[in-house]
Amino acid sequence: MTGRQLAAWALVALALAVVPVLLPSAFYLGIATHALIFAIMALSLNILIGHGGMTSLGHAVYLGVPAYGVAVMTMQLGWSPVPTILFALALGTATAALFGVLALRASGLGFLMITLALGQVMWGAAYRWVGLTGGDNGIRLSGRPTLFGINLTDAVPFYIFVALILFMALFCLWQLDRSAFGACLRGTRDQPRRMRMLGHDVWRIRWTAFVLAGFWGSVSGVLYCYDYQYVSPAALSLPQSAEALLMVVLGGAGTLAGPVVGAIVITAIKTIVSSYVDRWYTLLGLTFIIVVSVMPTGLVPGIAAWVKGRRA
Amino acid sequence: MALSRRLLVQSGLGAATVALTGTVARADEPIRIGFLTVKTGPLAAGGIQMEQGMNLFLKLRGNKLAGRDVQLIVADTAGSPATTRTKAQELVERDKVHVLIGPLAAFEALAIADYVNTQKMPTLGVAAADDTTQRSASPWYARATASAGQCAHAIAHYAATELKYKRMTIIGDDFAYGHEQNAAFLRVFEDNGGKVVQKLWPPLNAPDYGTYVSQIKNNVDAVFMSFAGSNGFRFTKAFFEYGLGGKIPLIGGMTAMDEAILQQTGEDAVGIVSANWYSAAYDNPANKEFVAGMQRDYKIDPGYYAAGPAVAGAVLEAGMKALGGRFDDREALMKAMRTAVITDSVRGPVKFDDRGNAIGNIYIRKVEKKGGKNVNTVIKTYPDVSQFWTYAEAEFLAKPVYSRDYPPAKNLEN
Numbered sequence: 205m206t207g208r209q210l211a212a213w214a215l216v217a218l219a220l221a222v223v224p225v226l227l228p229s230a231f232y233l234g235i236a237t238h239a240l241i242f243a244i245m246a247l248s249l250n251i252l253i254g255h256g257g258m259t260s261l262g263h264a265v266y267l268g269v270p271a272y273g274v275a276v277m278t279m280q281l282g283w284s285p286v287p288t289i290l291f292a293l294a295l296g297t298a299t300a301a302l303f304g305v306l307a308l309r310a311s312g313l314g315f316l317m318i319t320l321a322l323g324q325v326m327w328g329a330a331y332r333w334v335g336l337t338g339g340d341n342g343i344r345l346s347g348r349p350t351l352f353g354i355n356l357t358d359a360v361p362f363y364i365f366v367a368l369i370l371f372m373a374l375f376c377l378w379q380l381d382r383s384a385f386g387a388c389l390r391g392t393r394d395q396p397r398r399m400r401m402l403g404h405d406v407w408r409i410r411w412t413a414f415v416l417a418g419f420w421g422s423v424s425g426v427l428y429c430y431d432y433q434y435v436s437p438a439a440l441s442l443p444q445s446a447e448a449l450l451m452v453v454l455g456g457a458g459t460l461a462g463p464v465v466g467a468i469v470i471t472a473i474k475t476i477v478s479s480y481v482d483r484w485y486t487l488l489g490l491t492f493i494i495v496v497s498v499m500p501t502g503l504v505p506g507i508a509a510w511v512k513g514r515r516a
Numbered sequence: 517m518a519l520s521r522r523l524l525v526q527s528g529l530g531a532a533t534v535a536l537t538g539t540v541a542r543a544d545e546p547i548r549i550g551f552l553t554v555k556t557g558p559l560a561a562g563g564i565q566m567e568q569g570m571n572l573f574l575k576l577r578g579n580k581l582a583g584r585d586v587q588l589i590v591a592d593t594a595g596s597p598a599t600t601r602t603k604a605q606e607l608v609e610r611d612k613v614h615v616l617i618g619p620l621a622a623f624e625a626l627a628i629a630d631y632v633n634t635q636k637m638p639t640l641g642v643a644a645a646d647d648t649t650q651r652s653a654s655p656w657y658a659r660a661t662a663s664a665g666q667c668a669h670a671i672a673h674y675a676a677t678e679l680k681y682k683r684m685t686i687i688g689d690d691f692a693y694g695h696e697q698n699a700a701f702l703r704v705f706e707d708n709g710g711k712v713v714q715k716l717w718p719p720l721n722a723p724d725y726g727t728y729v730s731q732i733k734n735n736v737d738a739v740f741m742s743f744a745g746s747n748g749f750r751f752t753k754a755f756f757e758y759g760l761g762g763k764i765p766l767i768g769g770m771t772a773m774d775e776a777i778l779q780q781t782g783e784d785a786v787g788i789v790s791a792n793w794y795s796a797a798y799d800n801p802a803n804k805e806f807v808a809g810m811q812r813d814y815k816i817d818p819g820y821y822a823a824g825p826a827v828a829g830a831v832l833e834a835g836m837k838a839l840g841g842r843f844d845d846r847e848a849l850m851k852a853m854r855t856a857v858i859t860d861s862v863r864g865p866v867k868f869d870d871r872g873n874a875i876g877n878i879y880i881r882k883v884e885k886k887g888g889k890n891v892n893t894v895i896k897t898y899p900d901v902s903q904f905w906t907y908a909e910a911e912f913l914a915k916p917v918y919s920r921d922y923p924p925a926k927n928l929e930n
Contacts, residue, residue, distance in 0.1 A: 340623050344629060434630075475606070479591065484592075
């Protein structure tokens with residue numbers, strides 16, 4: 205790691221650390237926590253979209269399935285937190301491994317449609333399998349867990365927990381980006397035929413990326429369940445998938461900071477701006493249209509290019 | 517009246533200073549009501565009527581309850597459980613409201629149930645989910661409207677004993693609200709000698725009810741429908757388009773013939789019998805004033821959605837009056853509201869059972885054409901109906917919650 209990179213990471217850590225000091229109340233810290241959880245989800249989707257060039261409209265599966273895993277294991281079987289979390293992560297990742305096999309039979313629009321269909325299947329199952337999921341009444345969690353002796357009920361410890369995981373996610377995905385695998389993945393995005401000619405197994409690279417995305421998505425799903433302490437089919441719904449996609453595209457696909465910025469902007473509009481503006485959905489739409497037309501590559505690359513242009 | 521948010525933030529700063537310095541509520545402080553409703557998305561039509569009903573109720577009271585000024589703070593839940601929770605936190609933790617009214621949908625109410633419990637926040641719900649006042653009742657939650665099954669019990673009794681139906685088809689939206697109504701109907705109808713021979717579950721967003729209408733058996737005495745939102749109107753339209761209207765009688769649950777869709781349904785609606793805890797045609801002074809106000813301010817007849825907050829407002833007022841206008845002690849306020857006996861709300865008399873659900877009149881209503889428009893004329897009143905109907909509470913609660921498959925239908929025919 206170069207000195208500059210080290211400084212950048214220190215800055216990220218500092219930014220995450222000062223949030224609880226700056227934010228005045230548990231309420232705003234709670235919103236920051238929501239934003240960071242969706243940032244992890246958007247980061248995981250970005251592995252597919254930004255690095256792999258595979259646009260998925262079914263990423264809510266990896267938010268919802270592990271969230272249901274946590275809720276069912278905790279409330280119906282009475283498991284303790286650590287095995288519950290491990291099980292939920294394994295469940296989400298295994299779902300990704302299976303769905304990857306199905307979805308990667310196609311690419312482009314076909315891939316998009318299959319992920320959409322698989323997402324709807326899981327949504328339908330959650331809605332209908334009332335015995336397991338409670339149908340549209342969902343499952344309520346009785347509270348946040350105590351992990352390694354630290355009780356996560358209050359806003360501050362839960363925020364720190366989520367921030368640590370986001371930091372880990374960012375670091376892992378940064379390493380992924382720099383690794384040989386990351387280069388292969390970008391290769392399959394830009395020149396799949398050439399990669400095949402070079403002897404790479406394109407399918408396997410894409411599938412591995414799909415499973416990785418599923419794993420990090422599952423991480424956000426577990427946090428989502430503990431955050432809201434309630435899971436219902438809304439967590440698996442198409443609007444949830446589309447929202448994650450919007451976060452990635454708005455912030456900037458293929459960049460590390462983009463999905464995080466996108467998640468923060470959209471969560472802020474949804475939760476804070478909506479208190480002041482009645483037509484906040486319209487505002488969300490307008491924001492998206494403006495960003496896409498002024499900065500087609502997203503906020504982060506757009507602003508970076510603008511800053512560079514001013515310096516030159 | 518709803519204040520602008522900016523104004524609220526400014527006045528909120530003052531309140532926050534008070535909170536920081538640890539002093540209790542000032543004697544002249546207004547009561548802040550946090551109002552959760554849906555203003556965007558598919559449920560917004562009902563959600564906006566909820567807000568109109570609440571605004572009108574406060575306007576008719578001169579924006580004062582029990583002599584205290586009122587600040588209404590409206591939050592949009594967007595019909596999403598996660599957003600509902602965030603908005604509830606916003607109202608409770610940031611705006612420091614004294615009481616919550618809402619939210620609209622059952623899954624929204626369930627999403628905040630444990631939050632209002634841990635925060636000890638007095639909440640007056642309007643969502644119908646049975647278990648919020650049954651198996652998972654909370655001391656901080658009261659519902660002045662009705663559980664989903666409550667009205668269906670009454671109309672099932674009416675169908676079996678007065679309309680003398682023997683064999684019926686039941687059809688409803690395929691989600692918890694439809695399931696709970698149909699299950700409640702099935703139980704009471706069969707306990708009174710009827711037989712449910714067919715159950716149909718169209719999905720909530722069915723594009724066309726034709727395929728379901730064509731499945732209805734032609735040898736049933738009547739069809740019971742439990743639909744939400746505009747689905748009752750859409751189903752009735754299809755029912756008539758396919759020629760069943762006039763041949764097989766149609767009766768409805770709590771929202772199937774709601775005033776919100778009654779005019780659109782037109783001639784087809786005339787003669788349809790339904791059950792609700794409210795009717796815009798219900799005759800008492802409070803309701804006359806309320807209906808006139810809704811027609812004047814919003815050009816609509818109030819129905820389930822608009823009347824719910826007006827009843828909740830009356831409960832809050834009664835609770836505050838019992839405490840001499842005080843509301844700073846949450847425990848006392850909740851207790852006063854749950855033990856209040858209200859005689860003159862827009863739905864008539866209402867009080868609460870020990871699980872926080874309303875005991876009140878259920879009206880059997882028949883759609884009639886009066887003065888060029890459809891009205892839900894009350895043809896029979898079941899007085900003081902509890903959510904447990906005539907069953908013993910302990911026995912009722914020992915059984916599973918009403919669902920798609922419970923109680924089991926023993927008389928289905930293929």
